[in-house]
Amino acid sequence: MPAVFAVILAGGSGERFWPLSSKDRPKQFLNLIGERTMLQQTVDRLRGFVEPADVYVVTGRGYGNLVKEQVPEIPEANVIEEPCGRDTAAAAGLAAVYLARRDPQGAMIVLPADHYIADTARFRWILEIAVDTARSGEWLVTLGITPTRPETGYGYIQRGEMLRTVGSIAVYRALRFTEKPDQLKARRFLASGKYFWNSGMFIWRVNVILALFAEYLPELAAGLKRIAASLGTEREAAVIESVYPALPRISVDYGVMEQAKNVVVLPADFGWDDVGTWPAWARYGGNQDGQGNVIEGSGVLVESSGCVVRASKHVVGALGIRDIVIVEEDGRLLVCAKERAQEIKRLVAALKEAGYDDAV
Amino acid sequence: MPAVFAVILAGGSGERFWPLSSKDRPKQFLNLIGERTMLQQTVDRLRGFVEPADVYVVTGRGYGNLVKEQVPEIPEANVIEEPCGRDTAAAAGLAAVYLARRDPQGAMIVLPADHYIADTARFRWILEIAVDTARSGEWLVTLGITPTRPETGYGYIQRGEMLRTVGSIAVYRALRFTEKPDQLKARRFLASGKYFWNSGMFIWRVNVILALFAEYLPELAAGLKRIAASLGTEREAAVIESVYPALPRISVDYGVMEQAKNVVVLPADFGWDDVGTWPAWARYGGNQDGQGNVIEGSGVLVESSGCVVRASKHVVGALGIRDIVIVEEDGRLLVCAKERAQEIKRLVAALKEAGYDDAV
Numbered sequence: 248m249p250a251v252f253a254v255i256l257a258g259g260s261g262e263r264f265w266p267l268s269s270k271d272r273p274k275q276f277l278n279l280i281g282e283r284t285m286l287q288q289t290v291d292r293l294r295g296f297v298e299p300a301d302v303y304v305v306t307g308r309g310y311g312n313l314v315k316e317q318v319p320e321i322p323e324a325n326v327i328e329e330p331c332g333r334d335t336a337a338a339a340g341l342a343a344v345y346l347a348r349r350d351p352q353g354a355m356i357v358l359p360a361d362h363y364i365a366d367t368a369r370f371r372w373i374l375e376i377a378v379d380t381a382r383s384g385e386w387l388v389t390l391g392i393t394p395t396r397p398e399t400g401y402g403y404i405q406r407g408e409m410l411r412t413v414g415s416i417a418v419y420r421a422l423r424f425t426e427k428p429d430q431l432k433a434r435r436f437l438a439s440g441k442y443f444w445n446s447g448m449f450i451w452r453v454n455v456i457l458a459l460f461a462e463y464l465p466e467l468a469a470g471l472k473r474i475a476a477s478l479g480t481e482r483e484a485a486v487i488e489s490v491y492p493a494l495p496r497i498s499v500d501y502g503v504m505e506q507a508k509n510v511v512v513l514p515a516d517f518g519w520d521d522v523g524t525w526p527a528w529a530r531y532g533g534n535q536d537g538q539g540n541v542i543e544g545s546g547v548l549v550e551s552s553g554c555v556v557r558a559s560k561h562v563v564g565a566l567g568i569r570d571i572v573i574v575e576e577d578g579r580l581l582v583c584a585k586e587r588a589q590e591i592k593r594l595v596a597a598l599k600e601a602g603y604d605d606a607v
Numbered sequence: 608m609p610a611v612f613a614v615i616l617a618g619g620s621g622e623r624f625w626p627l628s629s630k631d632r633p634k635q636f637l638n639l640i641g642e643r644t645m646l647q648q649t650v651d652r653l654r655g656f657v658e659p660a661d662v663y664v665v666t667g668r669g670y671g672n673l674v675k676e677q678v679p680e681i682p683e684a685n686v687i688e689e690p691c692g693r694d695t696a697a698a699a700g701l702a703a704v705y706l707a708r709r710d711p712q713g714a715m716i717v718l719p720a721d722h723y724i725a726d727t728a729r730f731r732w733i734l735e736i737a738v739d740t741a742r743s744g745e746w747l748v749t750l751g752i753t754p755t756r757p758e759t760g761y762g763y764i765q766r767g768e769m770l771r772t773v774g775s776i777a778v779y780r781a782l783r784f785t786e787k788p789d790q791l792k793a794r795r796f797l798a799s800g801k802y803f804w805n806s807g808m809f810i811w812r813v814n815v816i817l818a819l820f821a822e823y824l825p826e827l828a829a830g831l832k833r834i835a836a837s838l839g840t841e842r843e844a845a846v847i848e849s850v851y852p853a854l855p856r857i858s859v860d861y862g863v864m865e866q867a868k869n870v871v872v873l874p875a876d877f878g879w880d881d882v883g884t885w886p887a888w889a890r891y892g893g894n895q896d897g898q899g900n901v902i903e904g905s906g907v908l909v910e911s912s913g914c915v916v917r918a919s920k921h922v923v924g925a926l927g928i929r930d931i932v933i934v935e936e937d938g939r940l941l942v943c944a945k946e947r948a949q950e951i952k953r954l955v956a957a958l959k960e961a962g963y964d965d966a967v
Contacts, residue, residue, distance in 0.1 A: 550947075561940040564957075566941075566950060571928065580935055583925065584927035584928050594909050594926045595924075
């Protein structure tokens with residue numbers, strides 16, 4: 248039986264969770280929801296399905312130790328530091344090169360490190376079908392989320408014919424990928440009932456994805472080949488160091504999935520959220536106060552509504568405010584209009600520019 | 608020449624400056640504007656006019672040591688602790704009893720401990736005229752502030768005939784006191800040009816005010832008489848402890864000034880503010896940022912306007928907010944709609960009720 252590998256992409260900088268996130272601790276390393284960090288929960292979710300020895304984590308330069316500390320059950324050799332960020336095609340490709348040495352026939356599950364999944368059992372079941380579908384090498388599998396709002400920040404996948412069903416799960420041919428549509432298109436997609444959100448979770452066979460890199464991203468494939476040739480030699484680190492930064496910066500969605508012919512999409516109804524902003528966090532974290540506020544930590548809100556408060560040490564008192572996000576963490580304090588929470592990166596940039604490098 | 612005494616009323620709890628103010632350190636003991644505290648500035652302002660030996664401070668139970676610490680130049684015997692708050696008639700009366708032992712013919716200047724005055728030289732000059740006017744015993748003098756807005760939170764004094772001028776300063780008879788008018792009345796007062804705000808600063812002769820207490824507030828006068836009889840004896844503390852809490856709770860404005868016939872008002876154009884709220888503080892403290900925000904401490908505000916930020920230790924980052932007050936101090940954090948800043952007492956009450964006694 249060929250191996251089943253999981254590759255967790257943990258390269259994000261997650262500035263939208265300032266002041267909790269920082270360059271020292273991006274989102275995936277934070278315990279935003281529950282006790283365990285996003286990365287730990289991503290690994291935990293695979294328990295019993297993919298052995299820790301078969302789980303790989305690709306992360307940014309300097310974050311390897313944080314990964315090893317947070318998920319010590321994963322072998323150190325499986326923690327791969329990118330010399331620099333080169334988007335998901337390169338990150339998945341780098342991991343595929345390592346996996347190919349172990350089992351080119353193996354299935355490879357690619358998972359973002361910072362998503363929330365409500366129903367782990369359902370997630371596991373859908374992953375099993377996905378692996379089963381990908382095993383033959385005929386299909387690239389994506390997990391599609393049923394949209395609940397005309398979100399313009401996500402990619403969409405249009406489904407085509409139903410190829411088969413496994414239990415209650417239908418496997419559809421993926422007709423078309425559309426990156427971040429405008430509002431009008433997003434509404435149309437939502438109304439049609441034929442589109443999924445692209446979850447960024449993929450399942451394919453190791454040698455299949457490498458072959459597709461060769462077909463659609465030959466420059467990337469050539470670089471990966473040089474890295475592959477160096478693996479296990481004393482040149483390995485030096486080769487990665489020199490080759491990786493020159494790889495094309497492209498997502499695996501754009502670079503492969505949108506081009507490839509044999510893509511299927513599985514409706515992934517396991518309660519998914521990419522928890523991209525503080526208001527998204529408030530759907531899962533904190534406590535409701537009965538006035539429409541969500542509070543974690545010590546906070547008293549008088550005649551205030553729609554606010555999100557997360558206080559680590561301070562006692563927060565609020566009066567007469569609406570739809571404001573307040574987060575206090577380790578000497579840093581955010582106060583932000585809820586509707587602007589997706590722009591916190593701009594605030595982080597402004598803080599840097601103002602010289603508050605230690606605060607970001 | 609009879610003495611000139613100053614009595615500084617430092618009994619306020621100043622909850623409207625939470626989280627900077629607290630039960631351990633009410634507003635008058637804070638350095639809200641500049642390096643020196645409000646109380647220290649009030650004492651400093653008298654330098655060269657009233658000797659420290661002639662300055663008395665009436666404060667709440669438990670705050671005597673804070674007074675002694677902040678204004679060590681004032682003799683310890685001049686620091687009077689009230690067993691409990693009984694409003695300004697009782698506080699001024701208690702002080703008058705001490706002053707009467709030293710010089711019943713002396714002039715007594717009553718000053719709140721927590722007001723801001725821009726022009727100290729002008730303040731001094733007006734005080735001199737006020738003392739000169741009060742010396743004969745014929746007049747009670749009030750300092751009236753020329754209104755700049757239809758404020759409904761202050762008392763107003765209607766001026767009558769001009770009695771005399773001293774240099775550029777006119778001395779008017781005070782016709783009528785009106786406590787906190789409604790919006791309509793306040794607009795009328797402002798438009799008429801014949802009303803002043805009651806600054807809460809009074810100048811009168813010691814034996815004159817005591818005689819007026821006897822006339823208008825006989826119950827208070829009787830209590831003060833019992834205290835007067837005990838001064839300098841071993842019963843002093845015990846008598847104050849038993850008599851003071853039973854004194855009527857009334858302001859000197861209501862209790863005496865509104866009744867008395869010989870009241871004059873001096874236009875006090877020395878740049879006055881009672882600094883009653885955080886937005887009022889922002890007129891004097893902090894730095895303007897060019898977007899209409901006032902910031903003290905470390906703060907970066909992106910696409911935000913009309914905000915007031917005072918951070919003691921935290922780095923504050925704000926995005927997309929308007930007219931919000933943010934104050935961070937010693938483990939406590941306030942986020943408040945600017946227009947609700949005068950209601951912060953309610954927030955403090957809610958914090959107490961929620962069990963955050965240490966935070967208020």
